[in-house]
Amino acid sequence: MSELKRRPLPHDFHPPVPEFTVVSEDVPSGGTLGAAQVYSEGNTSPHLRWEGAPEETRSYAVSCYDPDAPTGSGFWHWSLFDIPASVTELPAGAGSGDMKGLPEGAVHVRNDYGTRDFGGAAPPPGDGPHRYVFTVYAVDQEKLGPDGDASPAVVGFNLRFHTIGRAQLIAEYEVPAEG
Numbered sequence: 001m002s003e004l005k006r007r008p009l010p011h012d013f014h015p016p017v018p019e020f021t022v023v024s025e026d027v028p029s030g031g032t033l034g035a036a037q038v039y040s041e042g043n044t045s046p047h048l049r050w051e052g053a054p055e056e057t058r059s060y061a062v063s064c065y066d067p068d069a070p071t072g073s074g075f076w077h078w079s080l081f082d083i084p085a086s087v088t089e090l091p092a093g094a095g096s097g098d099m100k101g102l103p104e105g106a107v108h109v110r111n112d113y114g115t116r117d118f119g120g121a122a123p124p125p126g127d128g129p130h131r132y133v134f135t136v137y138a139v140d141q142e143k144l145g146p147d148g149d150a151s152p153a154v155v156g157f158n159l160r161f162h163t164i165g166r167a168q169l170i171a172e173y174e175v176p177a178e179g
């Protein structure tokens with residue numbers, strides 16, 4: 001993918017905060033997304049586990065963002081917040097399907113597909129590799145503020161002021177050109 005096409009990451013414009021660690025049994029950091037996280041195949045939110053967040057953490061938020069989508073504004077695949085501070089792992093599927101494993105009190109807002117869940121990768125054929133940025137935010141309050149009717153942009157605005165730590169992993173996915 002050309003460097004000209006690479007767009008900034010969603011938190012490049014936020015103040016720097018301490019980093020912590022996030023790992024996944026489903027998303028290889030620096031690798032390629034598997035079929036389970038592709039919209040037309042499994043469309044399943046991945047397993048995520050994190051550690052090392054600041055002691056002052058009162059809740060977490062999780063997002064998945066494609067900065068390389070040809071929209072001018074990227075594409076939000078997942079935006080989840082108000083995850084209790086006692087939760088440091090989401091099983092695969094917690095943000096999709098029957099939401100098994102979704103912590104009580106966690107709030108989904110609509111992704112750019114228009115649904116309140118995880119929506120998998122679906123870049124246009126031949127558009128080259130897209131980056132899928134999975135971010136876990138440590139938040140300084142139990143309730144971030146927005147409700148389930150907010151947009152991912154409003155959630156991001158609130159995270160700008162309440163994030164005290166951040167962990168991310170990035171994987172790529174592309175659909176070859178047809179024909």
